[in-house]
Amino acid sequence: MQNAPHIVLIKTSSLGDVLHNLPVVTDIRKHLPDARIDWVVEESFAALPALHPGVGHVIPVAMRRWRKSWWRSRSEIQAFCRKLQTRPYDLALDTQGLLKSALITRCVRAEHCGHAWGSAREPLASLFYDRTCAIAEDLHAVERNRQLAASVLGYTADGAPDYGIRTPDLVLPWLPDTPYAVLLHATSRDDKLWDEQNWITLGKRLHSSGLRAVLPWGSEKEKARSERLCAAIPSAVCAPRMNLNEAAALLGKARTVIGVDTGLSHLAAALDVPTVGIYTATDPGLTGLYAGSRAVNLGGKHAPPTVNAVIEKLANLGVHV
Structure with a gap:
């Protein structure tokens, strides 16, 4: 491999998977500083690779949209492939x-x-x-990505992963001008949810310690849950609908983030915010939060953590509630 290769990474989705691939860019730039790196990613997640200064071009792909009707999307698919080939x-x-x-x-004219x-x-x-x-299949997803890139490109991926992203410099006019914690209660599967009463109890503890709770959402069902929780938690804020850049700005400026098994929890950890991941239906060992000492996982399959366990972990992270 030449000293200044032009590389395209293929990692299209999901949100957490895309985040887990960011340390690959940092590693490549560290060991091959003259390398040029592009990234093919699902169009709805294109903002994430763009946060890394080591990524040159972000190339959106629409596999999720195309698979709803391959036949009607064929001209767009062909145009995408031609773009990659050039x-x-x-x-x-x-x-x-x-x-x-x-x-x-x-579709790429290169070594695959x-x-x-x-x-x-x-x-x-x-x-x-x-x-x-x-x-090895028993490595965390972040390390599997890092080890694959290192094996292909001929270097050793050692040390802690560096996601390489920074909080976007965006102003969110609705955001309270006081310290706040983000509660990520929403996720793709109902069995990954944490009981609403737990969120209310935690939110009240945060309020008593001077932290306002901010609750984002992504669907109408999630919005309704945010509104219910905000009605029960003093001074809580139900966030408006946000794009990924706005969500990154919200998370990056938080005092702490507590979240269920969802991509935004991984984003908070990647931004080096003290983050507690709550797991109720999955094992966090291979795909849980993985960003050093400021990100911790609690719970597991059929073993949701208690509110007190979350509060204890927050204290370990320097957030006393």
């Missing part, structure tokens, strides 16, 4: 390991690299690469 890359690195990401990788059969999330994806690497 870019002079040396290497296309698929860290996602899915058939959909492997097919995108094949990715996971070997035994370590790809969908083993058939490995058949589409020119070069594959076997990465």
Whole structure:
């Protein structure tokens, strides 16, 4: 591999997966400082790679939208592939390991690299690469991404992961001009939710310690839950609908973030905000918060944490409520 390769990363979704790939950019820039790095990502998450100064071009893809009607989207799909084919890359690195990401990788006129059969999330994806690497499956997702890139590009990925992003310098006019905590109560599956009474109890404790609770939402159902919780928590703020940049600004300026298993919890951790991840239906070992000592995971499958356990972890992070 030449000293100044032009690399395109393929990691399209989901929000948490995209965040877990950010340390790859930092690692590459550290070991190959002259490398140029682009990133193919689902259009709804395009703002995330753009937060990293090491990413040159963010190339949006619309697989989620296209799969609703492949036939009607065929001209847009063809235009996307032609766009990738015209870019002079040396290497296309698929860290996602899915058939959909492997097919995108094949659109690039470059060496195609990715996971070997035994370590790809969908083993058939490995058949589409020119070069594959076997990465241990028992590593955290962040480390699997880092190790794959290091194996392909010939360096050693050591030390703590560096997500390389900073809080956007945005003004949120509705945001209280007082210290606040963000409560990320919303997630994609009902079994990942934390009981509403727990949020209310925690919110009241935060209020008594001088922290206002801010509750974001993404759907009408989540908005209704935010409004119910805000009605029960003194001085709580139900945030308006936000885009990813605005959400990053909100999280990055918070005193602390407490969140269920959702991508925004990972974003808070990546921004180096003291973050407690609450797990009720999944094991955080391989995909939980992974950002050093300021991000901690609590709970697990069928084992939701108590409010007192969350408060104790907040105290360990220097947030006393």
